[in-house]
Amino acid sequence: MSVATPTERVVDTDPLLEALRERLGASLVVEQATLTGMPVLWVTRDSLLDALRFLRDVSDPFSMLFDLSAIDERLRSKRQGLPASDFTVFYHLLSIDRNRDVMLKVALGESDLTLPSCVSVFPVANWYEREVWDMFGIEFSGHPRLARILMPPTWTGHPLRKDYPARATEFDPYTLTVEGQETEQRALQFDPKDWGMERERDGAEFMFLNLGPNHPSAHGAFRIVLQLDGEEIVDCVPDIGYHHRGAEKMAERQSWHSFIPYTDRVDYTGGVMNNLPYVLAVEKLAGITVPARVDTIRVMLAELFRISSHLLFLGTYLQDLGAMTPVFFTFSDRQRAYKVIEGITGFRMHPAWYRIGGVMQDLPRGWEGLMQEFLDWMPKRLREYERAMMDNHIVRERTRHIAAYNTREALDWGVTGPNLRATGCDFDLRKKRPYSGYENFDFDIPLGTNGDVFDRGQVRIEEMRQSLRIIQQCVDHMPVGDYKADHPLTTPPPRERMLQHIETLITHFLQVSWGPVLKPNESLQMIEATKGINSYYLTSDGSTTSYRTRIRTPSFPHLQQIPMLMKGGFVPDLIAHLGSIDFVMADVDR
């Protein structure tokens, strides 16, 4: 892994970039060298939409706006060579055909925080721009409805700004009076006019049904307001933010090391899978290469959590279709997975077990036996689920051709993971951009064809089989070696080397109390998480904490897509679709 500093210029001579440079001309301010693994181009505000359109329309296009967020740069001290900027908005584009990314950045001054909205170019930008407005107070002119999305509508201030306090002790004590409660309640009341909805059609009134944030099939604190004509959904408005805990803000107060447990709680069904993109991104910043044993242990546990998460999906998916029994079976399977997870990590749902430069402990004695037991158990259960449920006539009738979308629509709406592969698009990061040693494993990528509720379920069952294959290979060929990298920034540092002399003791003490200090740079790691592509985009300002941690989660765009699919559907179809998305609200709101 090379360590590049921001001042180092690496000129990428990709013809596409040459064309883009030519097109932008003087609008291209600077090309930033980072560890993100993609060209990062700073463009002027006026040329932004033009550049986005150009990238969307080239042959082999950048058809997905993967991420869009901002950085408050006002306190950043080490940004030599970068254009002056108080707030920087970045646009991360992804091309499936080229299998590569481009990032555009726009610098904004504090006095003029306005950008043109790119919703007309990428519909998925809608919620991302709302989030940027909510968190940073940057306005997007031409946005259809620039309202708060994660914070309550009555909130004042923009939490991800650097001058916004991050700790409860920095606020006045919180009080909620009866009047205050009423104000909050009123603010949450749905007014169809705000969303340009009619109250009636041809003399017949629509029913506006508030589904959630407390509903048995909302999979957490998710609210969706339905405009109903009988039971037909005319339109709907998803409302999120009820599970928002400010993980990105917390990252700015925690040391690089102590943020790891927070990542577990982002996709709370994914366990250590969440640690993976974070520690990989930190390791890129620190320049750590981990031993093969670490890679393999990480892959093994991540895949085990993928199975556990998919089992939860399968049970609730079928339950949403009205089958009450499968969920109990999948939960008892998950219990078997947890037995292994607990044996290895000592914890069940949130092990926080990966470390910068390694994992917390070596595998315990006898782990192979535990794991093999699970591997032998699962295949016949998966067959049973398929035969009892996926082959069932009622299940098929409820799921075939329901809430179907094609690959193009999926990319337009930022859909990734099994939901994207259900449309037949062969894009799995474990194959396309192998990380953590996935290139050493033999496994297939299951694909769907119709992109409907049924395919989304079937693809996940098949994915569990492939995960079992991967784990079996881990068990059979676990490399010998150390469970931590031999690197000064590995955290926590090996204890055996602490008591040599005063120098090692001091280093150890600093490493443990302050945590590692990482060089100023930016890095990004995407992984194929349980629900789609999860990425951590870290900005280091050369200190013990991250300057900005952007967590891109798959469930956020998946929920934004719902209204486009559900128009004309029935309420039970919506429930089936919600079950098939496989989201958890912690993964949406962070």
Added chain:
Amino acid sequence: MSWLTPQVSAVLFAMFQALVILLVAVLLGAVMTVVERRLLGLWQDRYGPNRVGPFGSLQLVADMIKIFFKEDWIPPFADRKLFVLAPAIAMASLLLSFMIIPITPGWGIADLNIGLLFFLAMAGINVYAVLFGGWASGNKYALIGAMRASAQTLTYEVFMGLALMGVVALAGSFNMRDIVQAQEELWFIVPQFFGFATFLIAGIAVTHRHPFDQPEAEQELADGYHIEYSGMKFGMFFIGEYVGMVLVSALIVTLFFGGWQGPWLPPFVWFSLKTGFFLMLFVLIRASLPRPRYDRVMSFGWKVCLPLTLVNLLVTGAVVLLMAPE
């Protein structure tokens, strides 16, 4: 003891019988709530309620104490009269139907000549419980539930009656005792298989049991028409559903499985065993099937079940006429 004429003692005995059957029906409905949970536990790889008393046997008592002492709350936005009336109808209409079931040759409340029609009438009234409950609650989920229930009932009441007409044609009577006696040689399940199949489906739909529980579909409507009910009013809906289940099982046994008839064992045991079997079947169906979409349920009713019952009735009628002595 001059007042104890044979007439008076017959009346007293009839009243005693009625009281016993009423109590047993309600109690059986209540017991079924626990039995169902234990059975579901068995089929779902878990225990079910096993903490109260030995093997969870006192769970029913605990549940009853709980539900009796719950706050009986009527939402301020509800239509009070209908809101209170609905659970009473739910419970009463199904309990009244027990009147016509001949349990053994000597036991049974009323020997009505229009027995079967009485049940159909009561089943028709039963839907008002759902309609009133859903409407009076002033809740959108309840309203959708009630809407679904009325559409579903329209669909199922039609062919439920038709499904039974084959039985009536074969027995030549609406009287339940006559129908049981007519099955002395051959249970009606054999000549009336399609009648049985469609009646079973309609029976599940009438009691809003899974997979025809669209009016209360938990995953969609979060309990539908009785979402606003609490305490004993909810309890009446709840027990009413199980009483309905017992009733439909008893009816199936009476109409298609020869009622109390069977070799070796006393009639009461036969009746109980057969009814118990169908109660288990209801629970097993709930444990094993997903829920179809309600418009599919409707089109299944109109496009498959209704024509099937009509053809069944036509063929039965033709056979009865052909076999009839000149």
